[in-house]
Amino acid sequence: MTRKEIIQQRHKANSLLNAPFIAQLPTGDKDVSSDQPTAALELDVIASTIGALESGQTHYVDVPGIMPLREAIVSFLAGLGITGYDATQIVITASVQEARFLTLQTMITSSVAIPKVVHPGVKKALGVRAPEVQVLEVDASKGMLPTLDGLQDALEKGVKTIYLESPVRLTGAALKASAVTEISQLVESHSATLICDQGLAPWVVADGAATYTPILGSTTTLIGDVFPGAGLEAMPLGFIATDSERVAEITKLKQIMSICTSTPSQYAALKISETYEAKRVELVKKLSSAREVLEHHLGHSLPGHSASILACKTDAKTQLQGYRYADGADFGAPDTLRLLVREGLR
Amino acid sequence: MTQKITQQKRGTEVLYGLIKEARGYDDAIILGRGDPDFDTPAHIIAAAKDAMANKAHEASPPEGLLSLREAIAERVKRVNGVEVDPKGEVVVTNGGQEALFLMVLATIGEGEALLVPEPNYNTYKDSVSFAGGHVVGMPTYPGESFRVDPERVRQTLTPEVKALLLVSPNNPAASVISKEDQLALLDIAKEHDLIIIADDIYDLMIYDDFVHTSPASLPGGLERTLTLNALSKAYAMTGWRMGWVTGPADLMARVRDLKTAVSGPASTIAQYAALTALTGPQAEMHAMVDTYKKRRHIVLDYLDQMGFSYGTPQGGQFVFVNIDHTGMSSLELSQKILTNAHVLAYPGGAFSEDMDHFLRITFLQPEDKLRDGLGRMKDAMDVIAAGA
Numbered sequence: 007m008t009r010k011e012i013i014q015q016r017h018k019a020n021s022l023l024n025a026p027f028i029a030q031l032p033t034g035d036k037d038v039s040s041d042q043p044t045a046a047l048e049l050d051v052i053a054s055t056i057g058a059l060e061s062g063q064t065h066y067v068d069v070p071g072i073m074p075l076r077e078a079i080v081s082f083l084a085g086l087g088i089t090g091y092d093a094t095q096i097v098i099t100a101s102v103q104e105a106r107f108l109t110l111q112t113m114i115t116s117s118v119a120i121p122k123v124v125h126p127g128v129k130k131a132l133g134v135r136a137p138e139v140q141v142l143e144v145d146a147s148k149g150m151l152p153t154l155d156g157l158q159d160a161l162e163k164g165v166k167t168i169y170l171e172s173p174v175r176l177t178g179a180a181l182k183a184s185a186v187t188e189i190s191q192l193v194e195s196h197s198a199t200l201i202c203d204q205g206l207a208p209w210v211v212a213d214g215a216a217t218y219t220p221i222l223g224s225t226t227t228l229i230g231d232v233f234p235g236a237g238l239e240a241m242p243l244g245f246i247a248t249d250s251e252r253v254a255e256i257t258k259l260k261q262i263m264s265i266c267t268s269t270p271s272q273y274a275a276l277k278i279s280e281t282y283e284a285k286r287v288e289l290v291k292k293l294s295s296a297r298e299v300l301e302h303h304l305g306h307s308l309p310g311h312s313a314s315i316l317a318c319k320t321d322a323k324t325q326l327q328g329y330r331y332a333d334g335a336d337f338g339a340p341d342t343l344r345l346l347v348r349e350g351l352r
Numbered sequence: 353m354t355q356k357i358t359q360q361k362r363g364t365e366v367l368y369g370l371i372k373e374a375r376g377y378d379d380a381i382i383l384g385r386g387d388p389d390f391d392t393p394a395h396i397i398a399a400a401k402d403a404m405a406n407k408a409h410e411a412s413p414p415e416g417l418l419s420l421r422e423a424i425a426e427r428v429k430r431v432n433g434v435e436v437d438p439k440g441e442v443v444v445t446n447g448g449q450e451a452l453f454l455m456v457l458a459t460i461g462e463g464e465a466l467l468v469p470e471p472n473y474n475t476y477k478d479s480v481s482f483a484g485g486h487v488v489g490m491p492t493y494p495g496e497s498f499r500v501d502p503e504r505v506r507q508t509l510t511p512e513v514k515a516l517l518l519v520s521p522n523n524p525a526a527s528v529i530s531k532e533d534q535l536a537l538l539d540i541a542k543e544h545d546l547i548i549i550a551d552d553i554y555d556l557m558i559y560d561d562f563v564h565t566s567p568a569s570l571p572g573g574l575e576r577t578l579t580l581n582a583l584s585k586a587y588a589m590t591g592w593r594m595g596w597v598t599g600p601a602d603l604m605a606r607v608r609d610l611k612t613a614v615s616g617p618a619s620t621i622a623q624y625a626a627l628t629a630l631t632g633p634q635a636e637m638h639a640m641v642d643t644y645k646k647r648r649h650i651v652l653d654y655l656d657q658m659g660f661s662y663g664t665p666q667g668g669q670f671v672f673v674n675i676d677h678t679g680m681s682s683l684e685l686s687q688k689i690l691t692n693a694h695v696l697a698y699p700g701g702a703f704s705e706d707m708d709h710f711l712r713i714t715f716l717q718p719e720d721k722l723r724d725g726l727g728r729m730k731d732a733m734d735v736i737a738a739g740a
Contacts, residue, residue, distance in 0.1 A: 031411035064392035130613035240620035269591035
């Protein structure tokens with residue numbers, strides 16, 4: 007075999023790397039396959055970004071991101087009830103996918119456990135340099151959240167890195183406070199670490215209110231989208247919040263991969279940060295109402311707390327003809343589909 | 353005790369440490385980092401503004417916008433003489449650095465090796481190490497103008513070597529690989545079934561009578577060559593992170609999949625800026641290159657005054673300076689110049705352990721600042737010489 011044939015053969019055999027790609031941005035009005043709300047960039051954001059570029063901010067910046075934006079992410083997280091991080095513990099990434107890649111590739115020692123139903127980007131990120139992957143069973147009645155029994159079993163088998171989504175990217179289901187406490191204790195007692203994608207946290211509505219219970223603590227590294235729903239979709243950013251030691255490791259790999267993150271995106275995000283929280287709260291209300299209408303109309307929905315998405319059984323397909331939605335099979339749940347919630351979608 | 357840059361401390365970490373220290377001086381002049389002092393031309397920023405206003409919802413596929421890939425294909429044909437299909441043989445990346453990372457991941461596996469002429473930009477080693485492979489270094493020599501001698505490449509090959517890195521003009525040695533040598537190197541690649549990883553990032557910055565030749569432009573070259581380029585250096589767009597990989601469709605399919613795994617599509621806004629950089633007016637880019645040519649002479653004049661020997665740069669944005677006569681390691685001298693003159697020149701040891709008797713000095717400061725920095729460096733060297 008030639009060298010190229012060997013490369014191709016290896017590539018085909020890598021099922022993780024060949025997991026489906028899910029676009030972050032809709033391709034048209036009838037594309038509801040992404041999971042974050044979209045918005046136009048406001049004029050003051052454009053003006054501020056262009057002002058920064060015209061004043062010479064077109065050069066390399068610090069690998070983990072510009073410090074004012076890292077500080078803004080600390081405030082953004084605080085607005086979601088995620089506290090305890092300072093700006094030096096934040097890394098800005100070129101996308102949430104880059105955040106997945108950087109955390110998974112720097113934090114896994116030998117094996118990792120991931121939920122049976124998870125964003126396919128997780129598998130792709132693992133496929134680049136594949137460790138041993140264990141699968142955590144999920145509970146369909148709780149929106150595909152992993153079961154505590156499965157988590158405990160993986161930890162007892164010696165897995166030292168756990169990857170979770172809360173809210174789940176397919177359904178929007180978020181962990182309740184009691185589950186968060188149990189998971190934190192389990193992970194800590196097994197001297198393991200947890201990576202948690204909390205990218206849909208800004209849209210969580212639980213018990214009728216926009217509240218979210220994050221997983222925190224020294225064993226947890228958080229990742230997510232930077233200021234979703236504010237017009238950054240075409241210039242996306244992700245973030246990582248973790249302890250100082252891991253920041254150093256992640257920064258080292260980030261430097262090797264791409265030196266730093268695109269400056270126009272960072273300056274746009276910085277301007278957005280000034281007014282984001284109030285707009286987010288307003289958007290949660292609107293999305294929540296729109297989701298209720300959609301849920302009523304479709305009538306096949308799964309439990310979920312993120313107002314930005316609605317997951318339902320594939321029975322709903324007939325009502326969705328002409329729409330492009332996310333296929334649950336890509337996430338590991340073939341009988342499920344996911345819609346981006348938009349006002350007026352019905 | 354002589355300070356040496358060892359494998360235990362990565363070259364990149366050393367360089368970042370020096371930059372951090374330099375930033376602590378109000379009057380610091382950095383003559384080491386490969387970041388052009390020019391800001392991005394105004395018409396490129398205007399394109400970003402237009403894209404932010406009108407294309408903020410335009411999704412990019414992982415391999416990049418087709419319009420940009422078409423512009424890249426046109427550029428590669430015009431500048432490098434290589435014909436690629438924008439639909440399957442181009443992937444847009446977050447800068448040249450990500451392009452390199454993806455190329456290495458695409459070609460090198462666990463236990464395999466990349467043959468790397470030395471000295472070189474240290475990220476090559478870091479990327480190969482991440483992929484689970486190792487580099488097989490092949491020395492080049494100042495007395496041979498850092499030529500990548502095909503015969504020496506042949507002698508250096510090991511069974512683990514699966515790919516060959518060719519950087520022309522080289523960073524940091526600023527040497528250009530001749531067409532004759534590129535042909536001979538391609539023959540070796542064919543003979544041993546090696547993939548060529550070509551770094552063409554300085555292909556527009558060629559001096560005197562030297563000519564840049566892309567390995568992919570040679571007969572039978574494209575089918576086994578992955579080539580990277582970026583807008584960072586030629587268009588002063590380091591912060592935007594816009595680069596690309598071109599190559600044969602079968603290998604590029606893997607590069608594309610790796611791109612989806614590592615980071616997903618690049619910023620649509622930055623891609624529209626890149627499109628304007630490639631298809632819009634080129635006068636400012638050419639003016640920048642002309643300025644580098646002029647500055648090269650200024651730097652060489654000062655180095656002559658300081659009594660340094662060097663290989664005259666054939667391309668790129670820097671000169672690699674021999675410091676053998678000082679009796680100091682490159683880090684030691686770099687540190688002394690930084691402490692005493694607040695001028696940062698990069699230690700050669702950060703690029704290769706065998707290049708610990710070199711400094712890398714860039715042309716990437718305005719003329720007055722460049723003269724100020726080199727003047728201060730000369731004063732510092734006089735003090736060092738007097739002390740010795």
